[in-house]
Amino acid sequence: MTTVTTPAPVGGAERSPNRNRPGEKKRRTLVALARSAPLLPAVLLLAVFLFGPVVSSLYGSLTNASLSGSTATNVEFVGVKNYVDLFSDPDFPKAVLLTVVFLVASAILGQNVVGLGLSVLMQSANGVVRGVVRTIVVTAWVLPEIVASFAAYAFFHDGGTLNEMLGVFGIQGPNWLYTFPMFAVILANVWRGTAFSMLVYTAALNDVPPEITEAAEVDGATGWQRFRLVTVPMIRRSISTNLMLTTLQTLSVFALIFVMTGGGPGTDSTTLPLLAYQEAFKFGELGFGTAIATILLLVGALFSVFYIRALKPEVD
């Protein structure tokens, strides 16, 4: 989208021949200030409530703040102690590993592959089937996260729908939430998040001109070849932005895991957001929890930079 640029509403003074007069520079600064004044409420909100926590996260992770006790009032600067403790705590590397598994399996593989697969298949599907399935998939995504979490909890519970259905085939299903907690939360997150990828890819595929795939077909390319050599390269940018966005969304998944397994059994499904929550609010180690939050923020910031680079032409 292009920025609409217009002459100044306050008059075309910028084009006046007097631009070198001493008062002119000051006047132009005033005009610029007046024009950017409407930005103020947004800037204030963002500065206090979004930038504020980021700064306090960076600083707080260097203190020994806790929820209660003597260190709740007498906060001391402890340097990188929280980070040193973090890396020597066995729970942290485990949480990092579980977070990576969760990201790769549920966002990068699950949501993207299922989303892309669905939108490709929908192109050649019957209109009614397409409409119904799309509505179902989107509903799972529009539902409030807490409701979706309960639905997934009921589905994977020992006496839930999944085991009931396996029972019909004579299979005694395990207690998914206890025996395979990561498997259950990964599938639940695929269920909940696929709609986003599906909608992005459906829009991208609609922008691929049919003439190009038809031309490849005339040249004798099979369906798979057309998809791999023509369609995928043409929607490459959507794939990369979508990979980034789904990863960022999955990085901050909390309620789903919190409701389904509570991070357990033990710490077997404790990803970084859950670990940060538990350290800060269950064990009262605010500084420790803040250090985890800071690491998550940095990871998120890193992804954002890539995302912004991909969208650069949009801003310019």
Add this chain to the structure above:
Amino acid sequence: MTAPVLEKPPSRAAEAGSRLSMASPNRRMMKGLSNGVIAIVGFAFLLPMVWLVLASVDTSATLSVKWPETFSLDNFTAILTPERSLIPLLNSTLLSGGCAILTVVASLLAAYPLSRYKMRVNKPFLYGVLFGTCLPITAMMVPVYSLFVAFNLIDSVGGTILFLAATSLPMAIWMMKNFMDSVPVSLEEAAWTDGASAMTTLRTIVVPLMRPGIGVVFIFVFIQTWGNFFIPFVLLLSPDKQPAAVSIFSFFGQYGAVAYGQLAAFSLLYSVPVLALYVLVTRLGGGSFALAGAVKG
């Protein structure tokens, strides 16, 4: 739900595909296969939600999908008391409505100079906004809690609304600017010539012309806030201030093990407004802004 994505009506490409498919038997088989596969996936996606609906009308509901022996609305009457669901739903409305109004006003004001003037602050500001849309808010809740303790804002509805608005602002500004860019500037130029100020033209010309866009932003922010669990869970402590998302969770902790039917009924009651608003927003938006500036491929 984080970034807004709207559905687009099937384009030429999809239609051409289905027309061609009548031509060859190979294609017809492919079509049958596609239908079969997506129907199975659709069924799998539907199952967890079927439980919500069936359990809500079943007084002896379990965690498994089963047809209720007797159809009854007892679960709904049981939860429709002020302290159980009505006050929490009212709190949700207050939080979401307050946040959506604040976000729409702030983003509308901010979008105007960003869209209409070429200023030196535009580029860094928009990059900052884009960066803000990507921040993992969940990760920030521990430092946000500390900040709220420092400001003495814990358990304050106003403070929570301000924070919720700040988290929705980046996306809202981005969307609002894109909507405003598509409003032609020529009408405003005429008004400027007649001596109207920027704020007057915004109010009398731009806002009426971009009403559907404003509606879309409002509804998106409302839906997002309505569904948010973690932010009010951390920032609001007293039960009489907590929104439905949090009170459903405490309900689950207190009665969850026995009253699955009531849990499902409450969940359904709480989800209906969001589903209705989503349908409304797809109607409002149509296909004209398929991805609302969130993702451009």
